[in-house]
Amino acid sequence: KRKGFIFDLDGVIVDTAKYHYLAWKKLANELGFEFTLEQNELFKGVSRKRCLEILLEIGDIDATQEQFDRWMIEKNEDYLDFIDKMDASEILADVPRVLEFLKTRDLPIALGSASKNAKPILEKVGLLSYFNSIVDGNSVTKAKPDPEVFLIASSNLNVEPKNCVVFEDAIAGIQAANIAQMTSIGIGDSDTLVEADYNFNDFTEMSDSFLETLLK
Ligand code: B16
Ligand code: MG
Secondary structure (H helix, E strand, O other): OOOEEEEOOEOOOEOOHHHHHHHHHHHHHHOOOOOOHHHHHHHOOOOHHHHHHHHHHHHOOOOOHHHHHHHHHHHHHHHHHHHHOOOHHHEOOOHHHHHHHHHHOOOOEEEEOOOOOHHHHHHHHOOHHHOOEEEOOOOOOOOOOOOHHHHHHHHHHOOOHHHEEEEEOOHHHHHHHHHOOOEEEEEOOOOOOOOOOEEEOOHHHOOHHHHHHHOO
């Protein structure tokens, strides 16, 4: 059977979480409260709109629709200033080796991310050409753990969900892959990602022989 491979972006291909954090922290500070790295954990894999809602809950701030929209734009502009400076040096270890492994075997590859900035980021770091399909925050309506993002990717790749493999760093992302009946591979802390079918701290721990077993 034909296998398909779906990658999350933030925390799997690049570590953009630190830039999201700095941009949210700047906004929080402007609004007069602190935003910690620990609180930032709740923002991983979550849409921009939902992140702002949580941030305002943390700061106990009631916003008008107009303020809300303005802060969404402001945060994204600050985030894009960081993205603008990104290059290939920010690709996480051994990601190119795994992409190359799949590409040389002609296997279809998709991105499955909540980010609306996914495409420019892949372009910046020079990985866009590896992807047969980009499913991002612009094409999905339901957030992970809803499996929508991965099911669209599976259909775009023309590979049945049960033959898709998902690489994810967020609990909600692993749950989404499991609900979609896909093989879930947790990238990161195995105690956090206990629901994953397989766990690796990062791609340097994933051998070519393990990748071979995924093709069967
Ligand atoms: P944007 P992923 C997610 O990316 C991030 O983990 C999350 O923190 C962010 O809020 C979300 O993208 C939306 O990003 O503001 O760029 O649209 O992990 O799903 O690749
Ligand atoms: Mg992620």
